[in-house]
Amino acid sequence: MSAEPLLRVRGLTAGYGEIQAVREVELELRAGEIVTVLGGNGAGKTTLLGAVAGLVSVFDGEILLGEDPVGKLRPHARARRGIALVQENKRVFRGLSVRDNLVVATPRVAKAEFAAREQDVYELFPVLAEKRRDPAGSLSGGQQQMLAIGQALMAKPTVLMLDEPSAGLAPRLVAEVMDRVATIASRGLAVLLVEQAVHQALRVASRVYVLRLGRCTEQADFRGADQQRLLDHIYLGSAADGVRTR
Ligand SMILES: Nc1ncnc2c1ncn2[C@@H]1O[C@H](COP(=O)(O)OP(=O)(O)O)[C@@H](O)[C@H]1O
Numbered sequence: 001m002s003a004e005p006l007l008r009v010r011g012l013t014a015g016y017g018e019i020q021a022v023r024e025v026e027l028e029l030r031a032g033e034i035v036t037v038l039g040g041n042g043a044g045k046t047t048l049l050g051a052v053a054g055l056v057s058v059f060d061g062e063i064l065l066g067e068d069p070v071g072k073l074r075p076h077a078r079a080r081r082g083i084a085l086v087q088e089n090k091r092v093f094r095g096l097s098v099r100d101n102l103v104v105a106t107p108r109v110a111k112a113e114f115a116a117r118e119q120d121v122y123e124l125f126p127v128l129a130e131k132r133r134d135p136a137g138s139l140s141g142g143q144q145q146m147l148a149i150g151q152a153l154m155a156k157p158t159v160l161m162l163d164e165p166s167a168g169l170a171p172r173l174v175a176e177v178m179d180r181v182a183t184i185a186s187r188g189l190a191v192l193l194v195e196q197a198v199h200q201a202l203r204v205a206s207r208v209y210v211l212r213l214g215r216c217t218e219q220a221d222f223r224g225a226d227q228q229r230l231l232d233h234i235y236l237g238s239a240a241d242g243v244r245t246r
């Protein structure tokens with residue numbers, strides 16, 4: 001894991017029209033690390049990811065990718081710089097084959113490069129390789145989620161943001177998707193994970209940010225910490241010895 005953050009969000013205020021759905025959020029993300037963003041419904045998690053991807057208006061603050069400010073760039077320009085977002089309940093093209101879903105998600109690249117990226121996705125999700133010729137609509141919900149993540153990876157991002165990738169999945173599949181997310185990070189990507197399956201998210205993440213009403217109320221580094229104590233601290237505000245928060 002490199003020491004310098006790859007993605008830095010500073011004093012970010014963003015939202016819709018008059019609504020400031022996230023306020024003065026500070027966040028850092030390093031290559032190879034999974035950071036999870038927790039918070040109740042309407043806390044601003046989706047807005048935060050959308051603002052980083054360029055889909056939601058930024059009212060104030062900075063978004064830095066490495067040393068470069070990207071907060072004013074259009075979404076496709078941020079994507080080209082390496083920022084990818086798999087949106088909540090992202091739909092794949094059901095009528096297209098699995099492989100063609102990967103084709104349409106890939107920016108213009110040489111044939112050999114496409115093949116290499118496609119192979120990487122199939123290695124990560126072998127079930128997609130088996131079903132590469134089948135229509136995506138025939139895949140299970142979990143497999144479609146894997147395909148959606150695969151589509152994002154075809155752009156070869158450096159920052160991968162996932163908005164509730166386990167939504168609607170059976171518990172066993174949630175664990176499997178989280179394991180794959182861990183593998184993705186171990187290849188050097190920086191992963192920002194919004195997840196309702198808190199225990200599963202904490203199993204793979206190294207740090208957590210908690211949003212309440214658009215504000216970041218807790219930031220905790222819990223490598224090696226007791227998860228239940230951390231959760232109690234976050235949700236009940238009780239003392240959590242051994243957990244560094246600020
Ligand atoms: N398109 C929109 N227009 C107006 N307000 C929105 C829009 N999307 C979300 N909001 C509001 O922004 C706040 C944060 O929403 P959101 O980021 O979706 O929360 P979360 O993902 O944590 O559930 C909520 O109050 C929500 O009602």
Ligand SMILES: [Mg+2]
Nearest residue numbers: 045046047088
């Ligand atoms: Mg959301």
